[in-house]
Amino acid sequence: MELTFIKPFMFYFFASLTTGSALMVVIIRNPLYSAAMLVLTFFSLAGIYVLLNSEIIAVLQVFVYAGAIMVLVTFVIMLLNLRSGALINKPTHIIRSVVAVIFSFLLFICLISIFVSGNQVENAPKGVITAAAIESEGSFQLFSRALFSEYLLPFELVSLLLTVAVIGVVVLIRGISGAEENKQAKKGQGR
Amino acid sequence: MFHSFGPILMQLVLAIGFAGAIVALTAIIGPKKINPVKMDSYECGVDPFADARGAFHVKFFLVAVLFILFDVEAIFVIPWAGSFLAFKKAGLGLFIYLEMAFFMAILLAGYYYILKKGALKWE
Amino acid sequence: MTQFIYMFIFAVIYLLSIAVAAGFLTVVERRIAGRMQSRIGPNRVGPQGIVQWIADAVKALQKEDIIPTDAHSFLFKIAPYLVFMGVFLTLVPIPFGAYTLMENLDTGIFYVLAMASFVVIGVMMGGWASNNKWSLLGGMRSAAQMISYEVPAALAVFVVVVMAGTLNFQKIVFSQGASPVDWYVFRNPFAFIAFNIFFIAALAEGNRVPFDIPEAESELVSGYNTEYSGMRFLFFFLAEWGNLVVIGALVSTLFFGGWNFWFEYTLEFSVPGRYPIRFEVLGFLWFLFKVSIFVFIIIWIRWTLPRLRIDQLMDICWKYMVPIGLFASIGILLWMYFVPEKSLADTIMRYSMTSFGGLTILYFFYRVFQNLRVTKAKIYANPFV
Numbered sequence: 001m002e003l004t005f006i007k008p009f010m011f012y013f014f015a016s017l018t019t020g021s022a023l024m025v026v027i028i029r030n031p032l033y034s035a036a037m038l039v040l041t042f043f044s045l046a047g048i049y050v051l052l053n054s055e056i057i058a059v060l061q062v063f064v065y066a067g068a069i070m071v072l073v074t075f076v077i078m079l080l081n082l083r084s085g086a087l088i089n090k091p092t093h094i095i096r097s098v099v100a101v102i103f104s105f106l107l108f109i110c111l112i113s114i115f116v117s118g119n120q121v122e123n124a125p126k127g128v129i130t131a132a133a134i135e136s137e138g139s140f141q142l143f144s145r146a147l148f149s150e151y152l153l154p155f156e157l158v159s160l161l162l163t164v165a166v167i168g169v170v171v172l173i174r175g176i177s178g179a180e181e182n183k184q185a186k187k188g189q190g191r
Numbered sequence: 192m193f194h195s196f197g198p199i200l201m202q203l204v205l206a207i208g209f210a211g212a213i214v215a216l217t218a219i220i221g222p223k224k225i226n227p228v229k230m231d232s233y234e235c236g237v238d239p240f241a242d243a244r245g246a247f248h249v250k251f252f253l254v255a256v257l258f259i260l261f262d263v264e265a266i267f268v269i270p271w272a273g274s275f276l277a278f279k280k281a282g283l284g285l286f287i288y289l290e291m292a293f294f295m296a297i298l299l300a301g302y303y304y305i306l307k308k309g310a311l312k313w314e
Numbered sequence: 315m316t317q318f319i320y321m322f323i324f325a326v327i328y329l330l331s332i333a334v335a336a337g338f339l340t341v342v343e344r345r346i347a348g349r350m351q352s353r354i355g356p357n358r359v360g361p362q363g364i365v366q367w368i369a370d371a372v373k374a375l376q377k378e379d380i381i382p383t384d385a386h387s388f389l390f391k392i393a394p395y396l397v398f399m400g401v402f403l404t405l406v407p408i409p410f411g412a413y414t415l416m417e418n419l420d421t422g423i424f425y426v427l428a429m430a431s432f433v434v435i436g437v438m439m440g441g442w443a444s445n446n447k448w449s450l451l452g453g454m455r456s457a458a459q460m461i462s463y464e465v466p467a468a469l470a471v472f473v474v475v476v477m478a479g480t481l482n483f484q485k486i487v488f489s490q491g492a493s494p495v496d497w498y499v500f501r502n503p504f505a506f507i508a509f510n511i512f513f514i515a516a517l518a519e520g521n522r523v524p525f526d527i528p529e530a531e532s533e534l535v536s537g538y539n540t541e542y543s544g545m546r547f548l549f550f551f552l553a554e555w556g557n558l559v560v561i562g563a564l565v566s567t568l569f570f571g572g573w574n575f576w577f578e579y580t581l582e583f584s585v586p587g588r589y590p591i592r593f594e595v596l597g598f599l600w601f602l603f604k605v606s607i608f609v610f611i612i613i614w615i616r617w618t619l620p621r622l623r624i625d626q627l628m629d630i631c632w633k634y635m636v637p638i639g640l641f642a643s644i645g646i647l648l649w650m651y652f653v654p655e656k657s658l659a660d661t662i663m664r665y666s667m668t669s670f671g672g673l674t675i676l677y678f679f680y681r682v683f684q685n686l687r688v689t690k691a692k693i694y695a696n697p698f699v
Contacts, residue, residue, distance in 0.1 A: 030386070032386070032389060032439070032442060033386075033388065033389070036388075036389060036392065036439065039435060047200075050196045055196070055419070055420060055421050056270075056420075056421050056424070058196075059424040059428055060266050060424060062428040062431070063262070063266065063424055063427055063428035063431065064259075064262055064263065064266060066431055066432070066435070067427075067430070067431025067432075067434070067435075068255075068258055068259040068262040068263075068461070069259065070435055071255050071258065071434055071438070071461055072252075072255040072258075072259055074435070074442075074457075075251055075252050075255045075454075075457070076252065078442060078454070079252055139420065139421075140273065140421050140481060141273075141274065141420075143270065144270035144271065144273055144274035145274060145277070147270060148270075148274060148278070148287060148290060152290065155267060155290070155294070156290070156293055156294060158263070158267060159264075159267075159293070159294045159297040160297055162260050162263060162264060162297075162298060162301065163300060163304075165256075165260055166260055166302075166304065166305060167301070167304060169253060169257070169260075170253075170304065170305055170308050173250075174308065196417075197321065198321055198324075198325060198406065198416050198417045199403065199406055199416075199417060201321060201322065201325045202328065202402070202403060202406055203399060203403060205325050205326065205329050206329060206403065207395055207399060209329060209333075210394070210395050210398050210399075210549055211395070213375070213545055214545050214546065216545075217374075217375050217376070217377065217378075217545040218379055220375060221375075221377055221378045221379055222378050223378060224378070227383070251454055251457075251458050254458045254461065255461065257632075258461040258464065258465065261465040261468070262464070262468075265427070265465075265468040265472075268472055268643075269423065269424065269468070269471065269472055269475055269481070270481075272472050272475035272476040272479075273479060273481050274479075275476060275650075276479030277479065288647070288651065291647070295644070302636070302640075
C-alpha cells in the first residue's frame with residue numbers, strides 16, 4: 001500500500017502520545033483527569049498494536065481496558081469521592097515508600113535489561129506468526145487457534161480465576177454493605 | 192493490519208474535527224453574557240447547596256466488577272465461537288466442545304453463587 | 315495518494331450522511347410521537363416539517379456555550395466528543411452493501427462492543443463534571459445500566475458468532491442468505507431468543523424507553539446532560555439519534571440478513587466490478603428499509619411503554635436476561651452439534667419458524683385494519699396531517 005511511508009511517523013506519534021499521557025496520569029493531581037488521561041493511554045497503545053499488525057489485540061485492549069477497567073476506575077474514584085490531591089497530601093508510611101521504591105526500581109531494571117539485550121531478542125527463534133501469515137489468515141483466526149490449542153491450560157485457568165474474583169467481590173461487598181446495615185440498625189435503635 | 196485501521200483513524204479525526212469546528216463556531220456566533228446566576232448549577236430554582244459529588248452506594252461498584260468479569264469472559268468466549276466451525280472441520284469438534292463446557296461450567300457456578308448470595312439485589 | 319483522497323472523501327460523506335440521518339430522525343420521531351398521541355407534531359418547516367432539524371441546528375448554533383462555574387471545565391468539554399465519537403465510529407465496520415462499507419474489519423464485533431464503552435465513559439464524565447446532583451445521578455445510573463446490558467448483548471452476539479463462525483460483519487451477511495428462511499432469526503429457536511435479548515439490550519444501551527432512567531424527565535430533569543447547552547447538548551442529542559441507526563443496522567445485519575438482496579451472492583460477484591451496480595443500489599435500499607423498520611419499532615416502543623424503576627431494570631438484566639442469554643448460548647451449541655446444516659430437522663425448523671413469523675405479522679395487520687374498520691378512525695390513522 002502507498003501509505004506505508006507514514007508508518008514510522010505513526011509509530012512515533014502513538015509512542016509519544018502513550019508516554020505523554022501516561023506521564024500525565026501520574027502528574028495530574030485530579031484523579032478523574034488522570035482517569036481521562038488513562039483512556040488516552042490505552043487508546044494510543046491500541047494504535048501501537050495496530051501498527052504491529054495485531055488487530056485483535058488492539059480491539060481487545062480498547063474493549064477491556066478503555067471499556068471495563070476504566071468504568072471501574074471511574075466508579076471507584078467517584079465512590080471514594082477523592083478530592084484533587086486528597087491522596088497525595090496524606091502522609092505516607094516510610095516503610096511503604098521504601099518498599100515501593102525498591103519494587104519499582106526492580107521493575108525498571110527488568111525493562112532496561114530487555115532493551116539492552118535487544119540483540120538477544122533479535123536472535124530468538126521467530127514464531128510462525130509473521131506479518132505475511134497475518135495478512136493471509138487474519139490475526140483473529142491465528143489468535144483463537146493459538147488460544148484454544150496451544151494455550152489451553154491458561155484458558156481454562158482463567159475461568160477459575162474469574163470465579164475466584166466473583167467470590168472475592170461478593171464477600172467484600174457483603175462486608176461493606178453489612179457494616180452499613182448494622183450502622184443503620186444501630187441508628188434506628190438510638191432513636 | 193495497518194491499512195484497515197487507517198479509515199477508522201480518519202473517521203475519528205474527522206468526527207472530532209467536525210464537532211470541534213462546530214463548537215468553535217458557536218463560540219464565535221453565540222452571545223457571551225456571563226452573570227453569576229446563569230453560571231450556577233441547575234437545582235430546580237433553589238440555590239445550589241453542598242457539593243453534588245457525594246459518595247455513592249457500593250452497589251454501583253459491584254455492578255462494575257461483575258461487568259469486568261463478564262467482559263473478560265466475553266473476550267474468551269466470542270473468539271471461541273468464531274473459531275469453533277474451523278475446529279469442527281478439522282475433526283476436533285468434541286475436543287473444543289469439552290473445552291468450552293468446562294469453562295462455562297465453572298463460570299456458571301460463579302454466577303449461581305452471586306445469585307444465591309443475593310448480591311444482585313438492588314434495593 | 316489518490317487512495318488517501320478517496321478515503322478522505324468517503325469518510326466525509328459517511329460522517330455527513332450519518333449526521334443528517336440522525337438529525338432527520340429527530341423530526342421523524344417527533345412526528346410519529348405526535349401522530350401516536352393524536353397531536354400533529356412539527357409540520358411547519360418544509361413539507362411535513364422535514365427540514366425542522368436544520369432550523370433546530372441553526373438555533374442551537376446561535377446559543378451561548380455555557381460552562382457552569384463549578385464544573386470541571388476540561389472533562390465537561392470533552393464528554394460530548396467522547397459520546398459522539400463512540401456512536402459515530404460504531405458504524406465503521408457495518409456493511410451497507412457489497413462495497414458500501416467503510417472498512418471490512420476482521421474483528422468487527424469486538425470493535426463495535428469496544429466503541430460502546432466510549433459512550434459509557436463520556437456519559438459518566440459529563441455527569442460528574444457538571445457538578446449537578448441530577449447530572450451525577452443520571453450519569454451514574456446510565457453507566458451502571460449500559461455496562462449491565464452489555465453482558466446480555468454480548469451473549470446474544472455469541473449465538474450469532476457461533477452460527478457464522480466469524481466476527482466479520484460482511485462474512486456474517488454472506489453466511490446468511492437473501493430469503494427469510496436463511497436469516498439467523500428464523501434459523502432456530504435459540505437464535506430467535508438471542509435476537510429478542512439483543513434488541514432489548516440495545517434499547518437499554520441506547521437509553522431508550524422503557525430504559526430511559528438516566529434521562530427520566532420527571533425525576534432527574536434531563537439526566538447527565540442537564541447542564542449542557544447549545545451545540546454541546548446537541549452532540550449528546552445527535553449521538554442518541556445516531557444510536558438508533560446503529561441499533562437498527564446492527565440488528566438487521568446480525569439477524570436479518572443485512573443488505574443481501576433477493577438473490578444469492580455468488581462467488582462470481584466477489585471480483586470487484588463483476589457485481590452489477592444496480593444490485594448494489596438495490597441491496598443498499600433493502601438494507602435501509604430494514605433499518606428504518608427497526609428504527610420505527612424503537613420509536614413506537616418509546617411512545618407506548620412506561621418507564622421501569624432502577625431496581626426492576628437491574629433485576630431484568632441480571633436475573634432474567636443473563637440467564638436466558640446463557641440458556642440460548644448453551645442451546646445453540648447443542649443445536650449446532652446435533653443438527654447439521656441442511657439436514658431435515660434444520661430445514662423443517664427454518665420453514666416453520668419463518669412461516670410462524672410471517673403469520674404473526676399478517677395477523678397483526680389484520681387486527682389493525684379490523685380495528686380501523688370497526689372504529690372508523692380515518693382521521694387519526696392518517697400519517698400526514
